[in-house]
Amino acid sequence: MTSKLVGIESSLAVSEAVKLANVDVIAAYPITPQTHIVESLAEMVANGDLDAEYIPVESEHSAMSACLGSSAVGARTFTSTASQGLILMHEVLLVAASLRLPIVMAVANRALSGPLNIWGDHSDAMITRDSGWIQIFVENGQQAFDQTLCAFRIAEHKDVLLPTIINIDGFHISHVIEPIYFLDQQTVNEFLPPYKHPYALDPDTPVTIGCFAGPNLYTESMKALDSALRESKKVILETWQKFGEITGRQYKPVEKYKTENADTILITMGSYSENAMMTIDKMQSEGKKVGLVRLRLWRPFPYEEIVEAISGVKNVIVLDRAISLGGPAPVCSEIRAALYATEKKPQIVSIVGGLGGRDISPADFITIVELGIEKIKSGKTEETIMFGVRE
Amino acid sequence: MNNPPENDQLSIAKYLRQDRLPHIWCAACGIGPALNCFLRAIDKSGLNPDKMSVVSGIGCSGRVAGYVKLDSFHTTHGRAIPFATGLRLANPELKAVVFSGDGDLVAIGGNHLIHAARRNIDMTVICINNFNYGMTGGQVGPTAPYDVRTSTTPYGNFESAFNLPLLLFASGASYIARWTVVHLHQLENTIVEALLKPGFSFVEVISPCPAVYGRMNKEPDGLDSLKNYVKRSIIKNGADPRETEITQNGPIVVGKFVDIIRPTLQENLAKVAAKAKKPSTK
Numbered sequence: 001m002t003s004k005l006v007g008i009e010s011s012l013a014v015s016e017a018v019k020l021a022n023v024d025v026i027a028a029y030p031i032t033p034q035t036h037i038v039e040s041l042a043e044m045v046a047n048g049d050l051d052a053e054y055i056p057v058e059s060e061h062s063a064m065s066a067c068l069g070s071s072a073v074g075a076r077t078f079t080s081t082a083s084q085g086l087i088l089m090h091e092v093l094l095v096a097a098s099l100r101l102p103i104v105m106a107v108a109n110r111a112l113s114g115p116l117n118i119w120g121d122h123s124d125a126m127i128t129r130d131s132g133w134i135q136i137f138v139e140n141g142q143q144a145f146d147q148t149l150c151a152f153r154i155a156e157h158k159d160v161l162l163p164t165i166i167n168i169d170g171f172h173i174s175h176v177i178e179p180i181y182f183l184d185q186q187t188v189n190e191f192l193p194p195y196k197h198p199y200a201l202d203p204d205t206p207v208t209i210g211c212f213a214g215p216n217l218y219t220e221s222m223k224a225l226d227s228a229l230r231e232s233k234k235v236i237l238e239t240w241q242k243f244g245e246i247t248g249r250q251y252k253p254v255e256k257y258k259t260e261n262a263d264t265i266l267i268t269m270g271s272y273s274e275n276a277m278m279t280i281d282k283m284q285s286e287g288k289k290v291g292l293v294r295l296r297l298w299r300p301f302p303y304e305e306i307v308e309a310i311s312g313v314k315n316v317i318v319l320d321r322a323i324s325l326g327g328p329a330p331v332c333s334e335i336r337a338a339l340y341a342t343e344k345k346p347q348i349v350s351i352v353g354g355l356g357g358r359d360i361s362p363a364d365f366i367t368i369v370e371l372g373i374e375k376i377k378s379g380k381t382e383e384t385i386m387f388g389v390r391e
Numbered sequence: 392m393n394n395p396p397e398n399d400q401l402s403i404a405k406y407l408r409q410d411r412l413p414h415i416w417c418a419a420c421g422i423g424p425a426l427n428c429f430l431r432a433i434d435k436s437g438l439n440p441d442k443m444s445v446v447s448g449i450g451c452s453g454r455v456a457g458y459v460k461l462d463s464f465h466t467t468h469g470r471a472i473p474f475a476t477g478l479r480l481a482n483p484e485l486k487a488v489v490f491s492g493d494g495d496l497v498a499i500g501g502n503h504l505i506h507a508a509r510r511n512i513d514m515t516v517i518c519i520n521n522f523n524y525g526m527t528g529g530q531v532g533p534t535a536p537y538d539v540r541t542s543t544t545p546y547g548n549f550e551s552a553f554n555l556p557l558l559l560f561a562s563g564a565s566y567i568a569r570w571t572v573v574h575l576h577q578l579e580n581t582i583v584e585a586l587l588k589p590g591f592s593f594v595e596v597i598s599p600c601p602a603v604y605g606r607m608n609k610e611p612d613g614l615d616s617l618k619n620y621v622k623r624s625i626i627k628n629g630a631d632p633r634e635t636e637i638t639q640n641g642p643i644v645v646g647k648f649v650d651i652i653r654p655t656l657q658e659n660l661a662k663v664a665a666k667a668k669k670p671s672t673k
Contacts, residue, residue, distance in 0.1 A: 029499070030527035030543075039528065042543035056531045056543050056550070059469065059499035084449075084468055088499075113467055116449075 003247070004182045010141030010173050011036035013180045014080070014106050014166075017148035019050045020188040021104075024075035027055035027066035031085040032118045033170035034108040038080050060085035064092035064103075071101035071163075072209060074200030076152065079103065082170055083110035086124045090131070096163045097132025098225055099209050102155035102197070103163040105133075106148060109270070109321075110170040111356040119357020120170035122270065125298065126322040126330045132225055134164040134232055135298040137270045141178040144168045146249055149188060153239045156195045160232045167298070169271035171357065183247070191246060230300050253302035254309050255294045258284060262291030264315040265346075266369055269295040269331060272319065272360055279365035290369055295331065303338045311339065316346045317372030319387075321354045329384055347376040353387030364388070403430035406440065408460045415454055419613020421572035421598025422452050422519055428575055429490065429517060430459070432582035443486045446475040448495035451526045451600075452519040455490040469500030472507045475514055483657065486586065487513075493520040493534040497553055501533065508562035511590040512656040517582065518593065520555065521600035529603025536639045540607040555595050556648050557632040565590030567649035569635065571597040571620040574645060581647060590655040597643060608639075 008016070014037050018026070026045070028038035044050040053070070057063045063079050071077040081089065086107055096103055109125055111117040125135060134154060138144045147166045155164040168174050183191075199207055213221050233253070240251040257277055259265060268276045273294040283290045293309045295302075310316050316339075320329035328336070332350035339345050349372040354360045360368070364387070371385055407430070416422050433440055440461055447456035449468035456465040462485065466474045471489045479487040489496070496504050496518050507514060523541050524530045531541040531548050534555070538547040556567045566588040570578040578596060585592035599605055599616030610616045620643060627634075628646040635644045654662075 030524050030530040032527055035527045035530070039530065039542050042530075043545050046545045054543070058501060058533055088468075116465065 004184070005179050006182050007177060007179050008141070009036060009175060009177050010144050010168065010180070011108070011175065012040050013141050013145040013182075014148050014168065015040040015044065016182060017145045018078050019044050020183065020185060021076065021078075021149060021152045021192055023050070023052050023078045025053045025055065025067070025070035025077045026079060027057050027063045027070070027077075028079050029057055029060045029063045029081070029085060031060070031082050033110060033120070033174045034080045034082040034085070034106065036174070037106055037108070041078075060088040061092060064089040064096065067103045068092060068096055068099065068101055071096070071103050071197070072099065072201050074195070074197040074202070076156070076195045077101075077103045078105070080106040080108070082108040083112055083118075083124045086128060087112065090128070093128065093131045093133065093163075095210065097229075098221065100161040100228070101163060102152075102161050102195075104148070104151045104155055104166070105163065106144070106166050106168055108168050108170040108174040117356040120172050120321075121355045121357070122167070122321040123323070123355075125165070125167045126324070128165070129299060129330065132162065132229060133299065134160075134162050134229065134236070135167060136164070137167045137296055137298055138173065139271055139273045139294065141173060141176060142180050142249070143251075144173060145180050145182070146243065146247070146251070149183070149192060150239050150243055150251070152195070153192050154232065154236050156197075157235045157239075158198060160228065160235045161197070162229060162232055167270065172271040181247070187246060191242065233297070233300050233302065236297065251296060252305070253297035254305035255296055256309055257292040257294065259291030259293060259309065259313075261289055263289045263313055264317065264369065264373060265291050265293050265310050265313050266365070266372075267293045267295060267310070267316060267318045267331070267335065269298065270321065272321070272354060275360060275362050276319075276365050278362045279369075282362070283366065283369065301334055301338070306335060306338050307342055310335075310346060311342045312344045313346045315373060315376050316348045317369060318348065318350055319354075319360075319368060320350065320352050323352050323355065332384075347381055349375045349381050350384045351387050352384055358388060360387070403427060406430045406433065406460050408458055411458050414458060416451060417602040419599060419601045420451065421521065421596065421600075421613075422455070424572045424575060425517065425519055425578065425596045425598060426455055426458070426490070428579040429488070429582050432579050432586060435579065436583045436586045438486055438586055442484055443488065444475070444478055446471045446478065446487060446489050448491040448500060450492040450495050450524065452490060452492035453495060469495055469498070469503065471495065472500060472503035472514075472516070476507060476512055479512060479514055480657075487515070488586070489514065489516045491516075491518065492525070493518060493522070494524045494532045497555065498533050505558065505562040508559050508564040508591045508593070510656040511563055511565055511653050513589055513591070515582075515585045515588075515592045516594070517596060518555065519596050519598045521598045521604055522552075523600060523604040525600045525603055529600070529607060536637055539604075539639050542603065542607070552637065554632070554636040555593075556635045559593045560632040560649055563591070563653065564593045564649065565651055565653050565655075566592035566647075567632065568593075568647040569595040569597065570645050571624055571643060572599065573617050573620045574624070577645075584647070584650075588650070590653055597637075597645075
């Protein structure tokens, strides 16, 4: 394998991965901060560097609908969106999952209206949580490149056949220029065999998809979909294992950072994990027993791995970059549920921060850990902390 | 933009939220002059500004709702017309003006545009047409003429554009006009007429987008586009909407194309409501 180090904007690295995956169809609509991804793909198609159809549709709802059509005839299909675009797709997103169409989508995560805000947080991913898509979060441009390639192999695996989202924090990742290792075409071809949907629409062997299901079938359909999504974890693990063997870059559903001997663990997801790592280094150098757990796989939720990573510790502080209005923050809520049945339950505190592009600096993470520990000491762990809010 | 003096009664200052300025529009963008014409038209129309609402969608033109000191609503992408429909029907006293761009009104919100025209709801739509999605960096949209360059069609657009006056005519609009931003007096007077016209009125404003569309189509300076408009524009009031298609370098037919009387949605609603309220004959 040859691997080339390139200084490139993360969005363009995603496009490069899509090109290496040799997709057949891209249907997309411009929206900040995703636009660079599809803009560069449009250019690759126009230049003849990528033999694919680029469909410039009139809205995200149409983008996802076009993706359904192309995926249903067995074409490798990619799109990208963010925020309002993702939620405008919603009707069709659920259908993509239930029809088992392995579309791959990069989401440059951004806050939701209103108020209108174009900057990053995880609101769009969280509101898409129950749509039946596999969802993976990345922390930098290299991971965005890697996971885009992995996504095709996962989604199109015959035991999975599920659409997959790569969550790439808007601006914090999408617009950052980084040194990124690219893979050569031959390596990608070996890692990602040509795609063939076993039930593609084909006039020679006609099938009907998307048909009506009454009360006698709907429940079974949902059970089948849920089982497929839960069981996709096996293929996700296999894919990451294989990718690790090729590139030396290892990915796990839940990744631990210096958690040995920690009695307090901070949990993050997405780009802020890198700032958090710097903070953990600093705090440990000062003798504080703090570690970090980074959640990479959001759906299917990695219950066993999260329990393994944090059961037995004293304090867990979960940072969510989305708010669940009127309820517990989404990531923390899952982690509490995962830990409930375990014997050595840690104290868990929920912190919501970094909404609508507000930065959380390494120094802020120290405050976050301190606030979490304070909250646990006060015994009021049922209260969610809104970090940095001006009241 | 220099802030106009607050005390100048003749200026448009009283209609602008000074605290929201300076605006975000690029130098030589056409939205500013079009907004200026609209604000002057309010005074000229004699309509009560306190009874006027401005609804915008998303995009550069969508910012208008945030800059005007009138009842205003900055909606989600493409939904300005349905928001305005609800507002207009629920509060018939309010005049509804939708001020938005081609990407918002014709692409993602295109369905709402044709249905509002079909219903002939009493509403004025001012559509800035700069032939692309300017705010997100100049991607191709449904108003981009065949073969023009955009960031997603670097070798030329392979799709055809909507001819907006024809689309609106076929859909049933009562009033349809088009001007470019070099026709400021005509544009202002047209907006006055459109505001006073019962039913659905549509004003298309051809506008430069020097930062992206212009840059990619040999008009990198806004002035290039304006000179081009002067050269290419043909004033033809009453033109058949089938002759108003805009091509890459062809003529831009401008003027008032349609001004007809059709029962408005509000009038028809009142008629049906009266029928429904008739006492039973039994």
